[in-house]
Amino acid sequence: MPSEEWFAVLPDGPAALAAVCTLRPRADRIVAHDSGRPWLLGRWADGQVTVARTRKARIAVIGRCSVTAAELTALLGQVDDLAEVERVARPLAGSFHLIASVGGRVRVRGSASGVRRVFHALMDGATVASGRCDVLAAAIGAPVDEEVLVTRLLAAGAVHPVEERSTWRGVTAVPPDHCLVIEPDGRSGLRRWWTVPEPVLPLAEGAEALRQALSAAVDSCTAGGGTVSADLSGGLDSASLCFLAAHGPARLVTTHRRGADPVNSDAVWAERARAALPEAEHHSVGQEEAPLWFAGVHGPYPPLEEPGAWVRDTARLADLARRMSMAGSRLHLAGHGGDELFSVTPRYLHDLVREHPAKAPAHIHSHCIRFRQPLRPLLRALAEHTTYADWLRLAVEEMDALPTAPTEPSMAWGPALRMPPWATPEAVRTARTLFREAVAAGPEPLAPYRAQHTAVQYARTAGAAVRRIDQATTRSGLPQAAPCLDDPVMEAALSVRLHERAGRTAHKPLLTAAMDGLVPAPLLARTSKGDYSTDFYIALARHRAELLELFDGSLLAGMGLIDTSVLRAALLVPHPTPHIVTHLSQTLACETWLRSLNRPAHRPTSTPTGRAR
Template sequence: MLYPSGRAWLLGSWAAEEMATVSAGERLLAVVGTSSTTAADLMTRLKSVGMVADLEAALHGVQGSFHVAASLNGRGYVRGSASGARRLYRAAVAGVTVCADRASTLAWLTGNEPDIAQLSARLAAPHLPHPLADAAMWTGVETVPPGEALNLEPDGACRTAAWWQPPPAELPLAEGALRLREVLRDAVALRVRPGQVLGADLSGGMDSTSLCFLAAEAGASLVTSTLHWKAPGNQDHHYAAYAAKHLPRVEALVFPSAELPACFTGLDERRDPGQEPAATLRDLARRQHTAREMRARGAVLRLSGYGGDHTVVPPSAYVHALLRRSPRTALRHAAGFKARSRWPLGATARMLLGAAPYPSWLTTAGARLRKPVVDATEPQTWGARPVLPVWASEQAADQLAALLLSAAGQTRPLAADFGQHAWIHQMREAGRIAGLLHDAETSMDLPVDSPFCDDSVMNACLAVRPEEAGGPRSYKPLLAAAMDGLVPPYLLARTTKDHCGPDWYHGLKAHRRQLADWADTSHLVAAGIADENELRRVLLNPGLQSGGGAPELENTLGTEAWLRDLAAHPVPAHLTARHPQEEDPVDTAAL
């Protein structure tokens, strides 16, 4: 798409249904991604836009997961999604600010190298706090924070400004559930096309099951994928089979885990590195296998329930603000959480009475990176404290501590109440991972979409009173109420959740040879952010690490794999891919 001057404004390669673009004189507007708008609808909306400040009001009601780009009489406006599922990055290229939906595009354009401090941060577990979790992995490349837009002035100046704010958490459960049902129904219907076959994960859990029933209601013919884990007592396959019996037009595929590639299969295969390290290496080969089976049966898209846990369930820290509004209810909920999660009495009292301001919390976290969480049952306030594993070097600890200290000096929390802050942050963590999954599985010729990470779903959940959306005595009450009458009651009554621990350890054991090679040739060690001996010990004996578990090891493996992939594929795959309708490689597949 071109400026009126004839110069390029928007470069990329998208399917026709992913693009809605309009222009009127000196005004250009584009919505890119999965959305409910059309060119005709967008033109009508553009008529009410006189300046940048009018844009979001004009776009009100557009559903989906998308980017927005506009040029209005020489002023530019670009943003991604509030959930973070659609990311936006910026960099200076030849003195000009350039935006892209992929950080790797800008890194390639500028020739910048990976940021060692950000790599150090990715070793921390269980995850990074705001704003470190959103940082780009290359020097000279910045992330435009989710919920903020980049404004570009005619003189070349640029600034970010918030376009999104969380809605007031005022709706009672019954009203909020009706709203959630409506937006989830719309989100799924956006992905359903007449005559097309849709792939869908059907884990047996409430999230993926709800999406399958909504897709069937919208007229989809489904090919579902269920993994039958070999851990004793796992129930996923039972609930998935029950759901499949009640779904119309479904071909249910069940994959016993023993017949799938072992976890961590493909460690020696180098792929396009994507935008950042991801702790999804364990089941990549399994997802490739199931994607091929779905694709062979005609599926053109895969629906994932990923993000449901993060979006529909508020963190238990909501009881702090609830104590100020309804002390009796707050104390009852706190007592329930204390009994269920074994909260220590002192920690429970401290959480209820208050927490240090967010900058102080970040500073304290930076000073305690080497101190393991002594009592994992303690209630959280602003979120989980990041901890570095024993194999992280002193250089890594110093770099991450510096990042946290810098953030403490210039970062505001996502909400004044730490319960709402933690809820928004966990939603954005889901959006971030959903975006990575979408990019990774698009390369498998079966894109994956996560409707729970649409902004409309995020807004609908945040608008509900958290003490009614969650609670210690019920499991996902908001989603259960939203799906009442659509999903069989037996499925909505489930309160268990399966795990794949035996498969995880089996996969590590099966790939000891590759892990030994990684220990001897580690890129993390070469970068100075991992201790060679400690890393070798954990890679060869993961079950012996003291006080450790899956998150820190998976974060490390994901970061090591990302560095190896980047060395093997320095040019992003999307910059060399061929568009189906072009003879020459496209220049970029980014905004």
């Protein structure tokens, strides 16, 4: 059971008795159903849970939300059915779990981006939910699900619908767009609570909606006053958050980490932003003043909920938490999710050709000029029309193919699914089997449009990263917030027409329009983006010996999932290729996660070594 904050949600009936007996001794907080039975158990700080009660219903908001109990009670009003609960959350800003108890039935949901997730498990036949999968795993003594763990080695990380599988056997993850409904007898089922919006709003209307949503999201961070901190990388996402936060009641402290590459212009733009924020306190940290990527790979390894590629930043995050805590910060804001929601991948051209063919030629022409893309291969890619299930089926069969430089742009439903070159044949077979099972179920995409599907998938990936970063920095005394991934912000961004969200020449035209008048015009005019590949390679060179030593005693290798001789050879190449670097982050995440556990992994008997591909 983790020592930091956690909560569990119990059914309102005798079936919950075993769960109460298991969890209550480990909890220091309890909130009851109307019946008096335990509803919420766990450990959380003051102000993290807001509860409202009426004669017929109870509702709890857990997380970042400035709503008061009185305001929440007024919103709850005459709700007497679970189907009506979602309207209570409609006016709320922030990032939170929403939990309701009405007439003996319980409803639990997280956020659409997955920053807040819901997991559930059976305890003596009754469903128990939690915002953390490791809480449930500890309660039921669950082993690691090796089949799911193998898929986390993919360069793309978790992919729909396999992303919805937990790495703990016996613990089930609820899809971010679904809620869990628990009956009094402990049975449970899923209901959809969120649907990807149709991208139909014109840019001007969508910009106003985004302006209001992002302002409210940042207000939920600064409403408590005191001091908050924020990244000021030099990019538009972080700058927008800083200027919005500067208007709030909290004192603002910004931080910028200077890159090693002299041609990286982020430092110049960050300095311009600092000059326009004279009331804030600004910190700038050089390369030699703070840990690099991969520092501290030898541990110690605190309990980790699930594998996450951001484990390579463990020492950097601890350093950030220390510096900002010393500056008085109670919450740190970061721009995660901005690239995923305010930019659009070139896949929008595939959608545009079919939905608005008259508009497509101008956008195709601009794309060819902007990215120096030959027209003929682009047209070939635009003509492809496979379904999501068909794309996934083909991608799975190429899982162990050697990476090659792309000869034409990808308009596919997602990135190539590639296992690392050091994955063993058994690992590849296991991953392929699990994905084939997913394909056999006929998965639908997250949205009918490819660019929209990709945006949601990438936002979920960012949400998973933010959840793990927040757990790491909260442990060091500084919670994290990613306002760009709050539900209303995500809803506003995804509602705008794809070709207007993409723009033909402008960088992030939607965010630029939304921040007009709030962020100085010269900062909105930036069209470039900083590159940190030099920093990454410097860090890899400095910590290569530690990485080699770590994998010499690899637990993944002991499970038969990776070949350390191949991994060692890849690390010893003077300048590893980018795909090696990406794979390394995922492999490191899985390795350190296993080392943070006190229990062995489960070796599935259903996946024999000799199974055909």
